[in-house]
Amino acid sequence: MKKFIFLTFLAFIALPVQAASVNATDLVPGDLIRGSAHNAVYYYAQDGMRYVFPNEKTYHTWYPDFSQVKWISDADLATVQIGGNVTYKPGVKLIKIISSPVVYAVSAHEQLRAVASEQLAKELYGEQWNTWVDDVPDEFFSNYQVEAPLDVASTYNPKAETADAYSVQNQKQIKPFVSVSITDSGYELPTTTVAHHTAVRFVNNSSQSATASEWDSVWGTGTLKPGEHFTRYFKEDAMGRWNFYNKYKSKETMQGTLVVE
Amino acid sequence: MTKTMTQVSAIALLVALMAASSLFAFSKPAQAASLTALSNLHAGDLIRGETFSAVYYYGADGFRYVFPNDKAYFTWYKDFNSVKWVSDANLTKIQIGGNVTYKPGVKMIKINSDPRVYVVSSGGVIHPIGSEAIASALYGATWNKQIDDVSDGFFPNYVMGGSIDVASMYDPAAEKADAENINVDKNLSAAAIINISDSGFSQPTLTISVGTAVKFVNTAVTVHGASADDGSWGTGSLYSGDAFSKYFKKAGTYSYHDKYDASKKGTIVVL
Numbered sequence: 001m002k003k004f005i006f007l008t009f010l011a012f013i014a015l016p017v018q019a020a021s022v023n024a025t026d027l028v029p030g031d032l033i034r035g036s037a038h039n040a041v042y043y044y045a046q047d048g049m050r051y052v053f054p055n056e057k058t059y060h061t062w063y064p065d066f067s068q069v070k071w072i073s074d075a076d077l078a079t080v081q082i083g084g085n086v087t088y089k090p091g092v093k094l095i096k097i098i099s100s101p102v103v104y105a106v107s108a109h110e111q112l113r114a115v116a117s118e119q120l121a122k123e124l125y126g127e128q129w130n131t132w133v134d135d136v137p138d139e140f141f142s143n144y145q146v147e148a149p150l151d152v153a154s155t156y157n158p159k160a161e162t163a164d165a166y167s168v169q170n171q172k173q174i175k176p177f178v179s180v181s182i183t184d185s186g187y188e189l190p191t192t193t194v195a196h197h198t199a200v201r202f203v204n205n206s207s208q209s210a211t212a213s214e215w216d217s218v219w220g221t222g223t224l225k226p227g228e229h230f231t232r233y234f235k236e237d238a239m240g241r242w243n244f245y246n247k248y249k250s251k252e253t254m255q256g257t258l259v260v261e
Numbered sequence: 262m263t264k265t266m267t268q269v270s271a272i273a274l275l276v277a278l279m280a281a282s283s284l285f286a287f288s289k290p291a292q293a294a295s296l297t298a299l300s301n302l303h304a305g306d307l308i309r310g311e312t313f314s315a316v317y318y319y320g321a322d323g324f325r326y327v328f329p330n331d332k333a334y335f336t337w338y339k340d341f342n343s344v345k346w347v348s349d350a351n352l353t354k355i356q357i358g359g360n361v362t363y364k365p366g367v368k369m370i371k372i373n374s375d376p377r378v379y380v381v382s383s384g385g386v387i388h389p390i391g392s393e394a395i396a397s398a399l400y401g402a403t404w405n406k407q408i409d410d411v412s413d414g415f416f417p418n419y420v421m422g423g424s425i426d427v428a429s430m431y432d433p434a435a436e437k438a439d440a441e442n443i444n445v446d447k448n449l450s451a452a453a454i455i456n457i458s459d460s461g462f463s464q465p466t467l468t469i470s471v472g473t474a475v476k477f478v479n480t481a482v483t484v485h486g487a488s489a490d491d492g493s494w495g496t497g498s499l500y501s502g503d504a505f506s507k508y509f510k511k512a513g514t515y516s517y518h519d520k521y522d523a524s525k526k527g528t529i530v531v532l
Contacts, residue, residue, distance in 0.1 A: 035374055040413055054414040078375040084417040099310055100353040114497050138315060139329040140414065142359040146507075148489065149497035151520075214423060222389045222424030232421060236511070247426060 024076035029176075030167055032069045035077035041069050042080075045169040046176045047199035048231055049083030054140045061089035062168065081231055083199075085143045086168050091161030094125065094133045097141050103133055105156055107147070108164060109171060113156065114149040123153035177201040177231060180256065182210045182224065182246070187256035196239050196260050203229040211247045212256065220244070234260040297345040299354065304451075305442055307344040310352035316344050317355075321449040322474045323506055324358025329415045336364035337443065356506055358449075360418045365446065366437030369400065369408045372416050378408055379419075380431050383439060383446050386422040388431065398428035452476040452506050455527065457485040457499065457519065462527040469509060470532055476506040487527065488520040495520065 027033065029046035041059065042050035053059040072080075087110045088095060094115065096103045103121060104112035115121045121129040136144075150156050165171050177199040181188035184206045194200060202212040204224035212230075213220035219242075221230035234242075239260045246254040302308065304321035316334065317325035328334040347355075362385035363370060370387065371378050378396060379387035390396045396404040411419075425431045440446045452474035456463035458481045469475065479485045479499035487505075488495035496505035498520075509515065509531045519525035 038373055040374070042413075052413040052417070074374070078377075081375075082372065082413060082416045085414055097357065098313060099315070099349070102353075116497065138317075138327045138357060139360055141357050142327070143417075146356075148492055148495040155492075211424075211426075213426075217423045217430065219421070220423035220426075222391060222426070 021071045035074040037074050043168045045174045047174050048177045050080045051083050052085045054085050061092040087143050090165045091158035095136045098135050110144050111147040112144045116151050181205050186254050191257040193259040196236050199231050199233050201229050201231045212244045213247050215243045296348050299351050310349045318443045321444045323452050325355045326358050327360045329360050336367040362418050365440040366433040370411045373410050385419045387419045388422045389424045391426045395428050456480045461525040465527050468530040474506050474508045478504040486520040487517045490516040
């Protein structure tokens, strides 16, 4: 067992001898990816973004090894924006922070539930429950939401929680991105309507540099060369109607509207 | 003293100071400062516990905010001189609210897997810089020495804003001046307080705006606890003097009751 841990650790820090490389365009949601210069592994989600594993412990609640990791070029990796951090897979472990004795069970959608008593921890994870507790560094604790405490064992079933958490993107409730296409004749659609908490991907399908810049520069894609894209999340606080334009043209000649419902 | 020597000793002093301060961050000083009681903490204090050396910012909302690393810390503070010590037992009573982000205007940031360079403005909003020329206009000829690599795991603490396409869209000095402190940067304000006693909740109906924290305090001798009627949130068991704070980030009406006495009810209206 000790040797196994050591080997996995090595795999995380050392470059494997051979790497099969894929293109960013061939990635499918749910892929594990890494670049070539750095060995960090990311989860590629259907919003087109990559999600960071804050550490190896988090990774291993989801995956037994690194055999499924696909390599992409560093240039391609740079085109995949970071969306957030991956959290522990529900049910697998109990977590705590070093500066507090409270032990939490991990529940669906990154929610933590304080385990009310040692007795309860035993009922959920057995006599050896304390060997199932991982310390999460303070700086990653706010990736979780602290919700209702667990008072009775019957309201939490570790195995069922794990089974329900079939993917990282399901835990994060990530939806597919919505595209806004930039063409030589303007934005493909004058108005795009999305539900809030949707990732909007602005794609430059034209032959020249372009932007999608909010009227008053509240947000914007920056310069997108032909073929480039930029994704932005529109959350609850961004609900409403946004006008944007192409800074390489003018508000009068190339504008579009995004409605966030 | 010749000019060269002055320079050399100045550099040596600087190096020594930097070494001393980074040592301080990671090791326990020989002499622990006296402990500060929770009641004597003020919004904006820097705090740490006894066993671990991590330093936190004590926010106006009563939560502690984590400095992800020394670099982030030093954008806000020169040294650790004003850090107050609290007992480990008291530190556990202060919930973690989030991470501190870079002070606006001080440094540019990037991640190692993406060549884009960002400036930081208030609330951890970052803006990609459109070109090298703009970076140079904002931060001078040495602009490329004023970029910190932020580790991937802390990048989601930032919010992506619009790109800086002309230098006049961003003024590092003004951004720095506006970021008076972390409370201002994060727009933190005091939590609304609901006291729980044997006779019920001190504010049976409380109306707050979205994004306000509510602090439940058990002022009774006996155990109490607020639990959502629909089971979606709760304070857990609060013994005499215990408190639990929760942020309400979505508008709605939240009904709850005392889990030890269901006849005691309360409602929080979030507008």
